[in-house]
Amino acid sequence: MKFSGKKILITGGSSKIGLGLAKASMEKGLFPILTYRNDNGLTKIKESLEDEKFYETLMLDFKNPEVISDSLKSFSKIDYLVDLVHGNMETIVANADLDKTKEYYEENVISRIVLMKEISRLMVKNRFGRLIYISSIAAHRPNHGQGFYASSKLACESLYKSIGHELGKKGVTSIVLRPGYINAGRAESFIGKFKEKIIKQIPSRKILEAEEFVNTIVFFLSDESLGFNATDLTIDGGFSFGKSF
Amino acid sequence: MNVLEEIKEIISEVLDIEKGEIAEESYLIRELDAESVDFLEMALSFSEVFGFEVQDDFIFLRNFQEYMAEAEENGLNINSLLCKKYEFLSSYRVDEMLSDIKSGNIIKIKDLVSYINFYKK
Numbered sequence: 114m115k116f117s118g119k120k121i122l123i124t125g126g127s128s129k130i131g132l133g134l135a136k137a138s139m140e141k142g143l144f145p146i147l148t149y150r151n152d153n154g155l156t157k158i159k160e161s162l163e164d165e166k167f168y169e170t171l172m173l174d175f176k177n178p179e180v181i182s183d184s185l186k187s188f189s190k191i192d193y194l195v196d197l198v199h200g201n202m203e204t205i206v207a208n209a210d211l212d213k214t215k216e217y218y219e220e221n222v223i224s225r226i227v228l229m230k231e232i233s234r235l236m237v238k239n240r241f242g243r244l245i246y247i248s249s250i251a252a253h254r255p256n257h258g259q260g261f262y263a264s265s266k267l268a269c270e271s272l273y274k275s276i277g278h279e280l281g282k283k284g285v286t287s288i289v290l291r292p293g294y295i296n297a298g299r300a301e302s303f304i305g306k307f308k309e310k311i312i313k314q315i316p317s318r319k320i321l322e323a324e325e326f327v328n329t330i331v332f333f334l335s336d337e338s339l340g341f342n343a344t345d346l347t348i349d350g351g352f353s354f355g356k357s358f
Numbered sequence: 359m360n361v362l363e364e365i366k367e368i369i370s371e372v373l374d375i376e377k378g379e380i381a382e383e384s385y386l387i388r389e390l391d392a393e394s395v396d397f398l399e400m401a402l403s404f405s406e407v408f409g410f411e412v413q414d415d416f417i418f419l420r421n422f423q424e425y426m427a428e429a430e431e432n433g434l435n436i437n438s439l440l441c442k443k444y445e446f447l448s449s450y451r452v453d454e455m456l457s458d459i460k461s462g463n464i465i466k467i468k469d470l471v472s473y474i475n476f477y478k479k
Contacts, residue, residue, distance in 0.1 A: 237395075238402045279395055 114141065114335035117241055118192020121334065122146045122232065124173065125198035127154035129297040130247075132161045133327040134195060135168055141331060146191070148173035148198070175200070175224040176216075185231045193334050194232050194244045196225070196273075201299065202261040214261065221265045226272065233276050233285055242285040245333055246273040248345065250293045250353045270345060277343035286342040288333055293349025297323040316351030361408075361474050365467060368403045372396050380467060386418075387463040404470075408478055417473045419444065419465055422455075446476035 121138050125131045126147025135145040135158075146169045149155045158170055173184050175198060202217045204210075229244070236242025248266045255263035270289045277287030294311055296304055304311060304320055312318055329348060332338055347353055359367070362382060370377040373390055386392045392400075397418050404412040415421060422440070429439040440452045447455075447469065455464040 234398070234402060237399050238406075283395060283399060 121193035127157040244287040289345035
């Protein structure tokens with residue numbers, strides 16, 4: 114695999130996938146910048162990457178869209194963005210609290226627009242950039258209570274795809290990945306409890322491990338994948354195709 | 359290099375055309391086929407080269423027609439309102455633009471030069 118860029122910003126850098134991606138990208142000669150939002154996140158990154166030297170960390174708080182631009186000011190070049198971070202809001206639409214809903218969209222959509230704007234402008238300036246947004250199959254197949262999560266994911270998907278469409282001629286491309294069940298993050302404990310039931314619903318009979326998904330992301334960073342632009346791809350072993358029964 | 363030459367240099371790079379194809383009187387969209395994404399790249403380069411933050415909306419006159427409508431709605435003099443909004447344009451140039459606007463987009467290279475000369479420190 115070849116890589117035209119070097120610096121990769123990973124939001125949600127302290128997550129299992131973020132840390133795995135940092136290690137995998139370093140192996141490919143890339144330089145990861147991992148974002149965190151509190152001291153716990155920073156400690157987790159430092160502990161996990163204690164033997165590594167070639168990475169940076171960046172405090173990036175999505176709860177405050179106004180400061181995101183300032184947080185990114187020190188960078189003159191970012192070649193890749195892998196956007197992993199996304200908050201959860203579980204409630205049925207008919208029960209939504211208006212203040213919490215506004216807060217949720219501000220944190221998960223508005224802040225991301227600021228991030229996308231700043232990063233894509235840097236990329237245009239350097240005439241190269243690759244943006245990968247990690248969405249979820251819940252974006253188009255939400256369970257009860259996932260309406261807000263799904264709608265905010267869909268909004269972000271559309272914005273990311275638009276960037277690839279609008280800026281493709283400047284060398285800036287994007288792809289949205291929609292994973293199904295991955296043994297990482299919020300899904301980990303759920304999978305632990307219902308593994309057998311879940312597996313029966315997946316045609317390939319396989320739950321994706323974090324490491325496998327990380328390798329998929331690395332491929333989509335590579336030059337070989339650049340033909341995939343302004344599109345989304347589902348990685349769920351066939352789970353969301355067809356009827357379950 | 360003077361401002362006009364610097365601007366020509368940047369535009370030739372952004373649009374991937376020969377510098378010789380760009381003149382002070384060239385229309386940016388009508389003749390040079392610039393698109394909105396090119397404007398973004400130009401504004402970023404102008405900011406870098408001229409050392410101040412170029413406002414995309416102003417330099418590329420994005421709200422020109424809205425201001426025209428605003429003047430009409432409120433019974434104001436269109437030229438005066440546009441000159442107030444776009445301080446870097448002369449009243450003569452605004453008149454020229456108003457008589458030309460029916461034929462298409464009005465921005466010329468010389469307008470970019472005026473903007474840079476006006477705001478450059």
